[in-house]
Amino acid sequence: MTSEEIYTKLEPIIKTYLPEDVSANEINRKSDLTRELNINSAHLVDIILDIEDLFNIEFKNEDMEQLRNVNDAILLIQQKTS
Amino acid sequence: MDYQYIIDQLPYSEPFLFVDEVLSVSEEHISGTYIFKKDLFFYEGHFKDNPVTPGVILTECMAQIGLVCFGIYLLKDDISSEKINFALSSTEIDFLLPVFPEEKVKVVSEKIYYRFNKLKCKVKMLNAKDETIAKGTISGMIVNRD
Numbered sequence: 001m002t003s004e005e006i007y008t009k010l011e012p013i014i015k016t017y018l019p020e021d022v023s024a025n026e027i028n029r030k031s032d033l034t035r036e037l038n039i040n041s042a043h044l045v046d047i048i049l050d051i052e053d054l055f056n057i058e059f060k061n062e063d064m065e066q067l068r069n070v071n072d073a074i075l076l077i078q079q080k081t082s
Numbered sequence: 083m084d085y086q087y088i089i090d091q092l093p094y095s096e097p098f099l100f101v102d103e104v105l106s107v108s109e110e111h112i113s114g115t116y117i118f119k120k121d122l123f124f125y126e127g128h129f130k131d132n133p134v135t136p137g138v139i140l141t142e143c144m145a146q147i148g149l150v151c152f153g154i155y156l157l158k159d160d161i162s163s164e165k166i167n168f169a170l171s172s173t174e175i176d177f178l179l180p181v182f183p184e185e186k187v188k189v190v191s192e193k194i195y196y197r198f199n200k201l202k203c204k205v206k207m208l209n210a211k212d213e214t215i216a217k218g219t220i221s222g223m224i225v226n227r228d
Binding site: 042061 | 225
């Protein structure tokens with residue numbers, strides 16, 4: 001899957017867990033999920049679980065440590081689906 | 083694991099401890115009980131001359147047994163539980179019956195998932211007649227106490 005295809009699928013998942021005061025326009029590939037998009041740690045887990053279901057992959061604790069922004073998520077998904 | 087050990091590890095004390103005993107626990111579920119004694123602090127004001135246990139306190143009791151006691155058990159092999167704390171992240175509970183002073187309740191919680199330090203459970207509270215008082219889902223994060 002190209003990173004563009006992954007991004008298209010990923011964006012709606014992130015949107016679901018955005019706080020009300022953060023606009024969906026602020027989502028881009030460099031957005032830091034917790035610091036910039038203000039997604040709390042509990043919702044970050046929800047995002048990961050939704051990604052696992054959608055792409056049929058499994059994340060490990062080490063993967064979470066690498067996950068900061070949208071690009072990190074795309075890279076992890078690419079590694080795991082290839 | 084000794085059930086009393088779980089209660090000893092809880093980060094609560096009177097007047098905000100709402101667990102008397104753990105009845106059973108496994109990787110998938112936990113159950114425990116609590117008696118709402120008539121001299122508990124909130125009955126004086128909830129309501130005036132008509133003591134009924136507040137829904138937030140029922141939720142707290144469900145979370146202390148169904149999530150925090152459960153989390154202590156699930157964490158047993160990990161880091162020392164003295165260094166951890168629990169943060170409630172979401173609750174969705176339906177309340178079906180009132181709880182009056184001196185009632186004994188039983189809380190039963192089933193794991194939905196425990197991943198990346200987040201524990202999400204389906205939790206139910208029952209009265210002495212085994213009728214459902216409240217039910218719903220509760221989730222929380224296990225966080226380091228720095």
